[in-house]
Amino acid sequence: MDETARTGGETLPNGETRRWWKEAVVYQVYPRSFADSDGDGVGDIPGIVEKVDYLDELGVDVVWLTPVYESPQADNGYDIADYRAIDDQFGTMADWEALRDALHERDIKLVMDLVVNHTSDEHDWFQNACESRDTEYRDYYVWRDGRDAADADAEYDVGPDGEAPPNDWRSFFGGPAWAYHEGTEQWYLHLFDRKQPDLNWENPDVREDVFDMMNWWVQKGIDGFRMDVINLVSKPEGLPGTDPDAGVRTIDRVANGPRVHEFLGEMREAVLDRALLTVGEMVGNPLPVDHARRYVSDDEDGDGLSMLFHFEHVLLDRGEEVWETEDWNLTDLKAVFDRWQEAFADEGWNSLYLNNHDQPRMVSRFGDDGEFRRESAKLLGTLLHTLRGTPYVYQGEELGMTNYPFESFDDFRDVETLNNVREAIDAGEVDSFDAVRDGLRANSRDNARTPVQWTDDEYAGFSESRPWIAVNPNYPEVNATAERDDADSVFRYYQRLLAFRDENDVVVYGDYDPFFQDHEDVWAYTRTLGEERLFVVLNFASETTTVASPVEASGVTLELSNYDADDAVQELRDGSLSLRPWEVRVYRC
Template sequence: MTDIDRAWWKEAVVYQIYPRSFKDSDGDGMGDIPGIIEKVDYLADLGVDCVWLNPVYESPGVDNGYDISDYRAIMHEFGTMADWEALRDALHERGIRLIMDLVVNHTSDEHAWFVDARSATDSEHRDYYWWREGRDPEQTTLDPDDYDTPIGVDEVPPNDWESFFGGPAWTYDDRTGEWYLHLFDERMPDLNWETPSLREDLFEMMEWWLDHGIDGFRMDVINLISKPEGLPDGEDPTAIVNGSDKFVNGPRVHEYLSELHDRVLAGTDSMTVGEMAELSIDEAKRYVGDDGDGMSMVFTFDHMRLDMTDAGRWSHRESSPRELKETMTHWQEGLADEGWNSLFLNNHDEPRQVSRFGDVEQYRRESAKLLATLLHTLRGTPYIYQGEELGMTNYPFESLDEIRDVDTIKNVRAAQESGRLDESDVMDLVRYRTRDNARTPMQWNDAEHAGFTDGNPWMPVNPNKENINAEDARDDPNSIWHYYRELIDLRSERDVVVYGDYDLRLRDHESLWVYTRTLETDDERDSLLVVLNFASDETAFDPPADLAGRDADVLVSNYDTAVDAVEADTLRPWEARVYDLH
């Protein structure tokens, strides 16, 4: 028998909003908070329980808001604090919770702390960041030609660590003659969590937002906040970037996050989800739950790396449905008794899920519905990225000049300069991989700019807006949008969808993903069977022997399906069925 350990965030469906691209209210071409308020009823009609709001803090916008210059102010392009409070209230009035992005691995170089830190070596906030003297090139294997230093500086960075955005993770600052660390863009210096007063300032900032009525935090790259003593060179040649074997899941990260939980979150009903690079199941268990650091769940990325080679994100290989099944099942089974899964196939940093995992050419609608069925019937909390519920697709970029994403631009240029990426392959890879695929404006209708803005949009609108938009989807009872509503309703009505055990069947099948969800309580035993055909061809389904012939109704399907038992059948391309087992 299962004793249900209930939590609102386990039962919730989270909708992620990327404010720049959601809805523009004032015609300046950039989405804003009043625009989100205009669409709160849309969110309520869809049935979501929680909104994750990407950063809206004051920022120069080097990395679209992940470079924060003031944690307690709203970026003026997005609106005012009064606008934010109105959004919070509008969501809460409709029973929708709100979590904010927490970015505390780094700040903007325009943050007051860093402005002070770089003013002098003995400044008040100097130790809020990582500053080090350079090294003599003769004492290291680093090549001085790889580093852009001012004329007359005869040294190289303190270590060989690389930035996730390409190039060295250190920049020389001639104001004080030292180098500072940035695991991302050079205008995003890393915070030094070893400094107690920094941690205190960050905790006070988090409390301030909780006092303003938010319901939790999505914690950006949170397992990078601890760096090892001495900042040694990387030792793993297979690391995602040089040095990541040293600074991912660093030596004091659990100490810091346990302190954060005890200081800020303990005793609250807050949801926390940590974005985690390079994470194993055993490591994940240390972050989540009462026996770990207290996080609700973590974002893991094993399943998002299946289509990459050893060269990392800026590479491409064909992956198979079986690999996706095996990888996600690994996490379903690994966190079954300890922890909780976050369920997603796209977000603001990833391409559109139907373009990546589905079939946009022949079966966009069917494959989008199948992917939705998967995410909403696995064990964990589903995340919907804006436009996913419409089946929005990747953008047909023709030139690197159309790209806005600093991560894409820097990594592609670095790959070209190293000779790893051939010029003829650049745009194919960019179209497949760039984060800008997720950042084109939300397609509200088939008007000139898809109803996103009356001005010139900051990113181009996908030309398929005429066929893919919210207005048409809401008018069509067979649309992807209405299918999402059906799945969300099922999840809210049946505890088995949230809390039931996951049991994979037909484990070795190349294209079928078949599993049961079972929940046994003192009152009853509830069971569902989920059958997914990850193929653009018809596929024979022979049910497991213990289920063959069992009485069942189909609760949800992306095709017209009428059956009264689990029987051998031919599944249509990208067919998804959820059986209610009797």
């Protein structure tokens, strides 16, 4: 392994180490909903190739491509049947190679999704495992005998002949986390859909095959991996049940298991180095900071990942069920970000996101998607691009796309939404879809999966035929063509924002110092690197808010704002800031 790639880049005045992926902006492409080139209503790889110049115009540095591998699509590609093949609906390997080359020609790197907690039940390994208990790949998955029905905790836990699953773990997509296989008379574990059996990482052959596959993709020229639910790969010894009385849920049993760092350490030695962007998705809330630091540490015992995704900030407004919402406030959101900025202040690196393919649209969730859609979209983008960490832009975010106004249960496509609601209705926990509609409108993953709105033509220019999921009806006003024609649009603001970050090391590497932590509407902080200092102030309110300036204003200039702000510099010098609805200002001082 190249030791320079692992341990070194230039050391900056605050001790931070320069690396390309710290300076990058990552753009997530969800292919099914990005652009359809062949008119079948499903986005594809040639459609992405057609939009590469758009991505280059925006100014992104990396494309994270969510799964395009061969898959029966039970979970929109996160159920992989062949890790080394491209699914026909997305194109061919030649199409993928054309995308890789088109991106690299424009100095845009390509990161692939790594989904190795589970496979599809149509993967050859699982098909072989189902032939008998003695096949070559049987131990690639987690199999157990059932338990006595008297130990079952609910009627629908009971399987064939009254036998219950091996324990009371629940699938994150609803129902038991175990499925019975009649042919071999055992149960297999699936923490997600029953068509997504969990791999048995205790088996060293599994790890060897996974690492071999990863190296195959590295040799094909990819620049890193986004690692799906990677902190679930180590299951607890004995697979203990939950403890509802103590508040111990399935996620608490399976996240950050006893051998997870050992397994990732092996991956680091076999595949990874610091020249690759590696971001681990870490489910469970809260993520223990000691685990988090070890995941990204360069120490001998560290896992050496570039960064991780935690979920603490995107669970502030979520209940236990997919339709349950909670009130959130800015002070809690700031506290989460402040905690993680501090956690990685001396070692480690943050990823910065407010939406992705699994989360609702950020302007509908954390902004104002009505009167102040543009202003709040720009403000949220500024927040993500001026904190310490690597920002992730989810497709359509740069246009200010919003949540979809779901009216019918038939409008949804997401397996998590559908399974959990059907189960709750069948169990009598909810009366009907109408009882949970508002919560699903707010929370469903399908909000992020409606097609990208390219034009005001039929189907928003995404496809020539009806898409696999409906287009948001606001596409005549919110679309890429209109945004690119408007100098004051969200898209044009994002261009300036990305260029500003690219041109200023202080935005990337500067120390973070917050102010007004208890203010209910204003978020403010400085970024400092050597003699350079930026002051960022954001008003998270739909009315004007006035605050006293917490910084001195010698030699101040206004670098970015989402309003015409002729008086902004004088206000800072006078010591009082009058911030309009959803106004953001970035000063150099």
